[in-house]
Amino acid sequence: MLKEKFGFIGGGKMAEALCKGIIRAGLSAGSNIIVSDVLAERCRLLKEEIGVQTTQDNHDIAAFADVIILAVKPQIIGEALENIKNDITPRHLIISIAAGIPLHFIESKLRENVRVIRVMPNTPCLIASSATAFAPGKHTTEGDKKLAHAIFNAVGKVFQLEEKYLDAVTGVSGSGPAYVYMFIEALSDGGVKMGLPREIATALAAQTALGAAKMVLETGQHPAQLKDAVTSPAGTTIEGVSKLEDGGLRAAVINAVEAAALKSKKLGELL
Incomplete structure (x- = not known):
């Protein structure tokens, strides 16, 4: 203490x-x-x-x-x-x-x-x-x-x-939990759309996000390597990944980080 x-x-x-x-x-x-x-x-x-x-x-x-x-x-x-x-x-x-x-x-x-x-x-x-x-x-x-x-x-x-x-830290980790919560909510919504009960879908989505994050931190591997390990040729995951790419997931997240970082910088400049 x-x-x-x-x-x-x-x-x-x-x-x-x-x-x-x-x-x-x-x-x-x-x-x-x-x-x-x-x-x-x-x-x-x-x-x-x-x-x-x-x-x-x-x-x-x-x-x-x-x-x-x-x-x-x-x-x-x-x-x-x-x-x-x-x-x-x-x-x-x-x-x-x-x-x-x-x-x-x-x-x-x-x-x-x-x-x-x-x-x-x-x-x-x-x-x-x-x-x-x-x-x-x-x-x-x-x-x-x-x-x-x-x-x-x-x-x-x-x-x-x-x-x-x-300011960049603010965009990534300061505001980042909100982005992750939105992703978990969307992942859960997808499960509900496909017939899962809401509680189970949310628990599966949250545990999946937790497990994936721990894999990045504990293995030291690049996220792309870990993604590739899940993405089998002509399998289910590549179908989903393709849809995420179509939807602009990467660009949306990058833009969110940039917007939050620039807002943080602006707050300091307004003083």
Whole structure:
């Protein structure tokens, strides 16, 4: 268990997932986590369901926590930083999970030499299966990097990258779960169309996606090699693959990643 206390500014779905993931991984107890949100009802739910402390005052976050995680929408991060800038001391590490918001913007809104890390996680951190990338700020220490790695490694896979790659990460893994859920739903719909009960079709589709993903990660083989291993000459799979190609699956996914990455970049440019 880590000695640091954690504070979340913003109590949305990602903050909730991270809180649950951190507690489930044994990195911290709920009593060492505090979450702020503007909605009293949201605070009540988080306190009751997760066991964390809650507040509607961001100053309480800075007073309690050593690690402050900015989990607000990108459009209001400037306001949140303005609210706490005089509360930040050398003991604080700021971790931002706000999509598209560059390190230099966060650093410019706080006192000099504040330690900041920009992170792009995704919601499967709730079940310790997150895909996360982070970029350290100019005042970040090696200890800060190790701490960030420990936090996000406990809830999935984590990669340290240069900040210039984080918009692309947003397009792939930040938004990616939504694309995969859509694929699972479509695969299930296909099963229902062919007569399977919905529950069975969805379970088969989800387990298939899980198994295929594990094959990529655990074998180290290129996805194309694994696809070819399933695709027998004149068999059933090549018939399906042909239809996916007709439907433009590859182009649609590539375009989705590009659109999300460009949106992330634009959010930073609008500041």
